[in-house]
Amino acid sequence: xxxxxxxxxxxxxxxxxxxxxxxxxxxxxxxxxxxxxxxxxxxxxxxxxxxxxxxxxxxxxxxxxxxxxxxxxxxxxxxxxxxxxxxxxxxxxxxxxxxxxxxxxxxxxxxxxxxxxxxxxxxxxxxxxxxxxxxxxxxxxxxxxxxxxxxxxxxxxxxxxxxxxxxxxxxxxxxxxxxxxxxxxxxxxxxxxxxxxxxxxxxxxxxxxxxxxxxxxxxxxxxxxxxxxxxxxxxxxxxxxxxxxxxxxxxxxxxxxxxxxxxxxxxxxxxxxxxxxxxxxxxxxxxxxxxxxxxxxxxxxxxxxxxxxxxxxxxxxxxxxxxxxxxxxxxxxxxxxxxxx
Ligand SMILES: [Zn+2]
Numbered sequence: 066x067x068x069x070x071x072x073x074x075x076x077x078x079x080x081x082x083x084x085x086x087x088x089x090x091x092x093x094x095x096x097x098x099x100x101x102x103x104x105x106x107x108x109x110x111x112x113x114x115x116x117x118x119x120x121x122x123x124x125x126x127x128x129x130x131x132x133x134x135x136x137x138x139x140x141x142x143x144x145x146x147x148x149x150x151x152x153x154x155x156x157x158x159x160x161x162x163x164x165x166x167x168x169x170x171x172x173x174x175x176x177x178x179x180x181x182x183x184x185x186x187x188x189x190x191x192x193x194x195x196x197x198x199x200x201x202x203x204x205x206x207x208x209x210x211x212x213x214x215x216x217x218x219x220x221x222x223x224x225x226x227x228x229x230x231x232x233x234x235x236x237x238x239x240x241x242x243x244x245x246x247x248x249x250x251x252x253x254x255x256x257x258x259x260x261x262x263x264x265x266x267x268x269x270x271x272x273x274x275x276x277x278x279x280x281x282x283x284x285x286x287x288x289x290x291x292x293x294x295x296x297x298x299x300x301x302x303x304x305x306x307x308x309x310x311x312x313x314x315x316x317x318x319x320x321x322x323x324x325x326x327x328x329x330x331x332x333x334x335x336x337x338x339x340x341x342x343x344x345x346x347x348x349x350x351x352x353x354x355x356x357x358x359x360x361x362x363x364x365x366x367x368x369x370x371x372x373x374x375x376x377x378x379x380x381x382x383x384x385x386x387x388x389x390x391x392x393x394x395x396x397x398x399x400x401x402x403x404x405x406x
Contacts, residue, residue, distance in 0.1 A: 098122040237390035273388035274312035285316035286391025313341035
């Protein structure tokens with residue numbers, strides 16, 4: 066039957082009615098205007114696509130080839146650095162989608178769900194345009210895709226730590242690596258420490274570095290959040306290739322230098338968490354550390370003592386997903402990205 070085609074990882078990721086709808090769409094069995102016109106239910110001159118008003122509304126056109134849909138698919142693939150030769154049909158698209166097994170176990174589910182979510186989001190927009198005579202921009206539709214992703218992930222019971230609005234602000238947090246659970250509950254180690262918010266009137270930086278030896282490239286990233294967990298500032302910055310401890314020092318340095326010139330953070334109390342115990346130790350001591358990083362370490366030391374109120378601490382990688390994904394994202398950037406939110 067219809068739903069038997071949605072098996073394994075593909076099954077149960079999104080609400081059942083959406084699974085069924087998408088499968089009917091793949092089979093070309095949804096009532097598009099072109100279909101209704103071809104069987105005489107609509108006048109033949111009214112078969113036009115409500116999204117672009119320029120082509121007959123077939124299922125493949127509406128959900129895949131229409132300019133609006135194409136932009137949505139293109140944006141999603143671009144987020145993950147993937148290129149796609151646009152398939153001829155939705156069924157071909159689905160077949161290709163299943164071949165992409167990108168990233169960790171959690172992301173494989175995100176990837177599978179995204180096909181359903183994009184198709185469903187386009188279909189809902191089409192209905193709103195026809196029946197409510199209102200329309201959303203492609204930017205609104207992107208946000209809706211991420212929002213739906215967040216809602217549906219919360220039904221998977223994976224312990225994913227981010228809210229739908231966190232996903233909207235930083236979709237790369239979907240590359241979350243999951244919580245590793247020991248087989249025997251008696252030997253669970255406290256290795257998973259989720260991110261915790263700072264107290265009121267304190268802002269917290271999480272910073273990280275990513276170094277890829279095989280490509281000799283490196284990048285750093287950081288996120289500043291308030292006591293409600295809201296993002297205040299993000300950075301994602303490519304840096305010259307260097308040893309990981311040095312890159313971690315640069316990540317701390319960047320967060321502090323950004324804080325030192327912004328009026329928002331200059332007078333605030335700051336916490337900074339890094340998952341590099343070496344970098345944290347060197348920043349907190351008055352000497353030690355790689356000789357070639359002395360310029361950066363001295364800047365951090367003098368800021369810590371004289372300019373801004375900042376406490377630098379070591380926290381495990383598990384509380385640092387957003388900074389980790391911003392650092393990885395920096396590997397693909399030409400220039401630094403900084404956003405105040
Ligand atoms: Zn169209």
